Amino acid sequence: MKKDNDTPLAEKSSSEEHLIRVEKVRAMRKAGLNPWPESKPIDATAQEVLSRFDESDESQEYAIAGRIVSLRKHGKTVFAHLQDRSGKVQVYIRKDTVGETAFGQFEQFVDIGDILWVHGNVFRTKMGEITLKVKTFELLSKCLRPLPEKF
Numbered sequence: 001m002k003k004d005n006d007t008p009l010a011e012k013s014s015s016e017e018h019l020i021r022v023e024k025v026r027a028m029r030k031a032g033l034n035p036w037p038e039s040k041p042i043d044a045t046a047q048e049v050l051s052r053f054d055e056s057d058e059s060q061e062y063a064i065a066g067r068i069v070s071l072r073k074h075g076k077t078v079f080a081h082l083q084d085r086s087g088k089v090q091v092y093i094r095k096d097t098v099g100e101t102a103f104g105q106f107e108q109f110v111d112i113g114d115i116l117w118v119h120g121n122v123f124r125t126k127m128g129e130i131t132l133k134v135k136t137f138e139l140l141s142k143c144l145r146p147l148p149e150k151f
Contacts (some may be wrong), residue, residue: 080093080116092124119136121133
C-alpha cells in the first residue's frame with residue numbers, strides 16, 4: 001500500500017506512521033467525526049458468532065466490537081479480521097450495503113489497530129470462512145501507534 005509520497009507503508013518508520021495517523025485524526029475531526037466516541041452495545045463475542053453459526057439461518061444478526069488485525073481492500077468491498085477477548089472473526093463490508101459515504105470514511109480513516117464496532121448478519125464465504133456481513137459500523141477508537149509486528 002502506498003501513501004502520499006509513494007513510500008510503501010511497510011518501509012515507513014514508526015514515527016512516520018504515527019504522524020500519518022495523527023493527520024487522519026485531524027481530518028476526521030474536520031469532517032465532524034469523533035475518533036473516540038462513546039461505546040456501542042455488543043451482543044456477542046467473536047467466538048460466539050462462530051460457534052452459533054447455523055448454515056440454514058443466515059439471518060442471524062450480531063453486534064460485536066474488536067481490534068482490526070488484518071485489512072484487505074478490494075475495490076467496493078473490504079475484508080477484515082476483528083479480534084476481541086475471545087478470538088478473531090472475519091467481517092465483510094460492501095459499499096452498496098453500508099452506503100457510499102460510510103464506505104468512503106472507512107477507506108479514508110480506518111487502519112489496522114483501530115477498534116471497530118460492527119452490526120450485521122453471518123454467512124459462510126466461498127472459501128468456507130464464517131463471516132459477518134456488515135450493515136453498519138462505527139469506529140470506536142482510533143489507534144495512533146502501529147501495532148507491533150507480532151501482535
